[in-house]
Amino acid sequence: MSEMAPARSYTQIVATQFSRNKLAVFSVHIIYVLLFVFIFADFLANDKPIVMHLKGNTYFPVFREYGVNWFGLNWQDEFKSQQFKILEDDYEAGDWAIYPPIPYSPNEYNLQVKLQPPSMAHPFGTDELGRDVLSQMIHGARVSLLVGFVAVAIYVFIGVILGALAGFYGGFMDIVIQRLIEIMITFPRMFLIITIVAVMETQSIINIMVILGLTGWTGVARFTRAEFLKVKNEDYVVAAKALGYKDFRTIFRHVLPNTLTPVLVTATFGVAAAILIESGLSFLGFGAPPEQATWGSLLSSARDMLPTGWWLTTFPGLAIFITVTVYNLVGEGLRDALDPRLKQ
Amino acid sequence: MWRYFLKRILLIFPTLFGISIITFIIIKLAPGDPTAFKMGNQQTGMSSDQNMAKQVIEQTREIYGLDKPLMLNFTIYNYEDNWAAVQQYLAAGHPTSGRQYDDIVEPLKQADEVAVPFFVALLAGNTLTEAETLVVLDILTIKQKLSISSLMSLEKQLEYVNNWWYGGIDSTGVSRKAARDSYQFTGFQKFKMIFTEAQYPRWLVRMMMLDFGNSIKDNRPVWDHIKESVPVSLIFTFISFILAYMIAIPLGIYSATHQYTTGDKVTTVILFILYSLPNFWVATMAIVFFGGGDFFDVFPVSGLHSLGAEDLSTWEYLKDLAHHVALPLIIWTYGSFSALSRYMRGSMLEVIRQDYIRTARAKGLSERVVTYKHALRNSLITIITMLANLLPLAISGSIIIESIFSIPGMGQLSFNAVLFRDYPVIMAVTTISAMLTLSGILLSDLLYAVVDPRITFEEKR
């Protein structure tokens, strides 16, 4: 169908196809922005300065925080209480600090400024405890996106492996895995998730990722199984078998790559769906723990404030819907680009 | 083909069995206990009049059979070993209350009536330490409902047990029958108890007779709850399905026939935007803006009927129902357009590229005829088979929408059951849902085979 020069690889063709879809390309850019926020959240919104010059010494409190949290370092004695803003009162000449653009951490509360509409100081307003909504959203982006990525990674992993085994070996293995799939899909998903979250006793975002992962793999598995059924009798697989390659190697080196591209599409849609499910769980009180803001939890705790606290629902709501939409648009673009049958 | 379907039907049973075991284990592993709600709830707080005493909890657990082991009751045979474990535990000086203590004493309590003669013999044997005596009394008291309490002196308690076991004249001067005679069991009776005195086998036997038991929350048959809630959810599922098909399919066809035009892109984006709006958020906005608060008063915001609707004429009643259903129904439906119309678009595009469509075009048939007569008919096949999904949806309902709009449907029933740890309801919902889904899958395969003659189910290649 394509009149391209033979030198162009499959990937290049797909890339060209994809880049023709303006909407999808635009969506990818928004995902870049989200990734930027995801990675640099601590530098965008934090109550600790990025750089601080105090009494002749220069400190990097945000970096230090990573050290404290991950590498067992301790805070310097002057910062034990981690109240950098109070230190400002004892500044001497020559002391200065550069704060992140949003100089509030997500859990830093100030009752005196509770429920403030958007202003210069708080671009997205404040909530019932006087916490900065934008800061919570920036850190919430981390959790919400992470839920999407990790959950999908888990279920793609499970789905591909089970699907591959079922499709490649067939027979008894196939029957067992098919039953597993059936068992999985017969549970109403939300119901199953809630039941399992209840079993976990403690709330943690990791539990939610794992549960979403463990309950979501059936689609991928069925899909992969079908692909394997299709390719397993093709010449190159038969050839690999004839060459005496071990089964495992055959599966992963030769057949799997061909099935991965459609899985990628499913995964993109999956991230979007996971973000939505997380928000629904937050609404039901089964989401992230209270000190961890997610977009879903922001949105659900803001429900009570309507209609007065419009900014509390509007911004997290927009964040969810923009993110979910762009992921879906990218997924759609990918699907169109990958599927030769859908090309004109 | 029939052989294939017979095989499929037979395979439903192992799946069902697997599902019931998995659910049973999941919900039993869950911490929390239905008796918690007998002690007050978070909305009203806890009443300081209520004693959360152990006895209260154990009695309530017994009424609902929650004191039995989960799968099979082997404590019937090995209570002597369990007793040795308790003796060790006590000898090590561990506390005689709290979770750890309960866990170790639990198996002895589960052996229940079978172990009673053993315990009475222990007491009579006079070889026990004081701590051990107390444990034995604890086990006997609650399960056999002896009216002794730990506040009584030890001698008095022992005397009571003695009187109870061997009969005799009690404190009021009345002669009592010896309890000992009703605690003799034959080997077969004991063997039967392995199954009858355990939770899962009990449940399984009842379920085979389609008896789902009584809800722990209100002691009513679970079946009654389901009969009440299914029609409510069914209204929504059914209408929403029709709506979704009526709107999404034309949109899908439009997108497919106008691929890559502005119209296609606009519909795509709009559908994705709809899909992306969290429904609880939209529902709250809708209530605030259309429920007659400070903005427009268009829709009622709670329940399915106005007050006194049951006295209205049928027509008025339906009108009232429609008025109440409209808002939740819209919110129930809007998110499903996107998937469905994407599906339609994909399957339509696929068909359009088939050779026979090209042939039809080449024959000089108008684009209209080609699209609507040939392409549509074939691409609808996949969509129609999705109808089978209606079955399980009818029973799952929507937890979120039902709780926001106070709709007493299946979503709420199952959600409350999970919160309450109302095991019989949870088990019933999952089992029925599983049966419906499995039949749905089967039905969809069958439909597929019927409408598409190219499909065969014989062994491939």
Added chain:
Amino acid sequence: MKRSFLIQFAVLILLIIYTNIGDRSVATLSNDEVGDGGGIRVELSDDERIFESSPTDLPPETGGTMVMAISAEPENLNYYTSTSAAATRFLDYIYEPLLDYDYETWHYDRPVLAESFKVSEDGKTFTFKLRENIYWHDGQQLTAADVLFSIKSILNPFVDAAPQRTSFSKVIEAHIDGSYIFSITSSETYFRNQEILGGFAIMPKHIWDPRSLMDRFTLADLLDPTITREEAAIREFAEAFNTHAQGRPVGADADPIIGSGPFRFDKWITGDYMSLVRNDTYWGADHTYIPGYSEAGGYLDKIIIKVVQDATARLIALKAGEIDFIPRMRAIQYFEQTDAPDFLDKYQKVSYVVPAYSYIGWNNDKPYFSDKRVRQAMTMLIDRKAYNKYIAYGMGIPTIGPFYIYGEQYNHNIERWPYDPTRAVELIEAAGWVDHDGDGIRDKDGVDFDFTFSISAGSTSSKYLALMLKEDLRKVGIVVNIRQLEWSVYVENLRDRQFDVVSLLWIGGLETDPYQIWHSDNIGDRGSNYIGFRHAEADSLIDNARFVMDKEQRDAMYHRLQEILHDEQPYTFMFAQRDPAAYLKEFRGAKWIPIRPGYKMYSWWRSTAAMESPL
């Protein structure tokens, strides 16, 4: 395109940084901005215990319907087996007890179904003489046999009423003498005997036990396990009782619940509403027994109790006129979403007091909280005033003890612990919690001061409290982890004492017995003293006070107990409860009393004059 986009983004970030350098100050709430939200604050005191919030310019009228909203439907309407407060409140209009509170003296001695009663010398036997003119809603006469039947039902070990049964665990005997004399005996002298033995609702025997299964058993039989085990009739009755149709009269055609009270059962449409109609043949219609309350038992023709689960939907339904009265709103709704002038014209907002208090319970057996200095310090680290003002909108009434704040048991001569972080840190350090290893977290004997605050999912106020505490304690080197648990798990952890800190609400009454919550007998074995408070003097005070029948003497003992609790701080007592409500101004006679739920519909009436006047 990609590059240009990133540049735009960078510019945007720079802009934000730039604006950030500018003015960062924002308007803050002034100190006394939180007022009454345009509503009436019910103030009760030791003498004044009925508060009327509606104007008294018009004479009461009979008629009209009231629609009120509740958040959750009761699971059944069986008075003894139902565990939901909604059921009890509903059934209190239908069933009546022998005695009730006297609304003037607030003693539990107003005869209701009883005409008079006698207490034996030792305070153990109560003999009630029933009125002879009481008829059930179906026309049958109410006699002593019904009373005896009721107590037998509660004590039947197979009836699913275990929580109720514990109150009656000391009852040893009850018998009747003719149709109108009922006497009941408890094994011990106890100051709450009168309230317990005269306070249970009487249910009709001819409806609930038509086959008279329970007749042949005496109370002593029911208490004897050999008999209850052997006699199938006892179990059979209990099963019939637990699932009796009267306990669930659902649908438009169900047989109504038969009671004796001023309201009759009308309908229960599940998932929708329950309703009551006035009992026009009420036995007490010509009997003025509640001062200021309706003489006919009630004014309203009909009371509809509608289930609206979602709080937002509840308020919207009120504004849209679908309901007339919300007995419990959220504070934020009361203060932020109902202050428009046209709302205030049409609706009356009231915040009323109920005998309940919120607290933070420190598990005294955990290393962090075993020292009372630490517990005192914790109390001083919590800015209760700011919390009350900003989170609770000033709704809380600061309290420092476990007793009803306007009751005689409460000791007002104790000074509250102040909010004083400096002193708190000194106390914590005095108790040995210092940062020995320099990791920024205080520790003692190798244990970091790092505890978990358990909150129940769905409780916004404790969530905010926990979040504030986490931030505040971090600054003094203490780590707080927040753990949100479902209610059923939460309660299980309480019973098993698997927690560090909890935040909860106790609901009490005008006069309560601290035995269950504060006596060391109730530690472990799933007793209610789950925080593990042990104090020898407190124990002996509690033990002795139970048998002191002289109120003043008893109150003096409780005042001392409160001093001990204040010094020990096993709980940080937060606030006595105030519930915000709103109702249509057409309703008059709205009176608030300190007994749950805080109001009785007997006194309410709907004014046609107020309805017609233009608003």
